[in-house]
Amino acid sequence: MSTDDAFDAAYREHYWAVSRFVARRLDDQAWEVEEVVAEVFAVAWRRRTELPESPLPWLYGVARHCLANTVRGKGRYRRLLAKLGHHEVTRDGRTVASPDAERPGSWVLEALARLAEADQEVLRLTTWEELTVEELGTVLGCGRSAAAMRLHRARRRLREQIETLRRDDRVSVGCTSGKGDKAHSAGRADKAHKDGHA
Numbered sequence: 277m278s279t280d281d282a283f284d285a286a287y288r289e290h291y292w293a294v295s296r297f298v299a300r301r302l303d304d305q306a307w308e309v310e311e312v313v314a315e316v317f318a319v320a321w322r323r324r325t326e327l328p329e330s331p332l333p334w335l336y337g338v339a340r341h342c343l344a345n346t347v348r349g350k351g352r353y354r355r356l357l358a359k360l361g362h363h364e365v366t367r368d369g370r371t372v373a374s375p376d377a378e379r380p381g382s383w384v385l386e387a388l389a390r391l392a393e394a395d396q397e398v399l400r401l402t403t404w405e406e407l408t409v410e411e412l413g414t415v416l417g418c419g420r421s422a423a424a425m426r427l428h429r430a431r432r433r434l435r436e437q438i439e440t441l442r443r444d445d446r447v448s449v450g451c452t453s454g455k456g457d458k459a460h461s462a463g464r465a466d467k468a469h470k471d472g473h474a
Contacts, residue, residue, distance in 0.1 A: 283324040286331040287317055293405075294335050300404055301343055308346065315342045333407060333414035340397075340415065387437035395430035402427060 277285070294316055299309045316339045320327065328334050388396055401407050401415055413423035 279324045333411035337415045398430040
């Protein structure tokens with residue numbers, strides 16, 4: 277297969293996967309998504325001699341660089357936090373306040389927002405795009421071992437943040453509960469005092 281044919285095949289097979297990859301990171305701003313995707317495949321065409329046999333992870337790597345150029349200096353990257361990780365934990369554009377409100381996965385969004393952007397991206401690539409460790413390494417431009425270590429560390433830091441949030445929430449709930457008990461006890465004492473003088 278010629279390099280031109282390889283590019284044509286990659287374009288036909290992976291156009292929509294690249295579009296979804298970009299859309300998730302641009303908050304579905306349609307015109308920007310189209311511009312970035314066009315740039316991704318323009319770069320891929322110029323570098324078509326570098327296309328690997330399985331080009332999708334390589335295209336994701338190109339897309340990451342194009343996205344960085346697009347969002348740099350706009351402050352737009354932080355808006356992606358609303359869609360990080362397990363985006364199913366959101367409901368109608370909002371995030372539930374605690375795991376007790378719906379389910380334990382509801383902690384994920386806030387925990388992810390506390391991580392470094394590099395950790396967030398590693399987790400997105402393996403969750404949204406469902407990349408293997410080998411493919412993750414291709415996107416990040418590193419070997420399999422380095423990619424596996426970055427993923428391991430990102431997951432560990434995510435678990436630590438989730439535990440911190442859970443602990444903070446338990447403390448907050450405990451304090452609120454304690455105040456309620458004291459107020460309730462005070463109310464009963466006051467009522468008993470009034471009844472005694474009735």
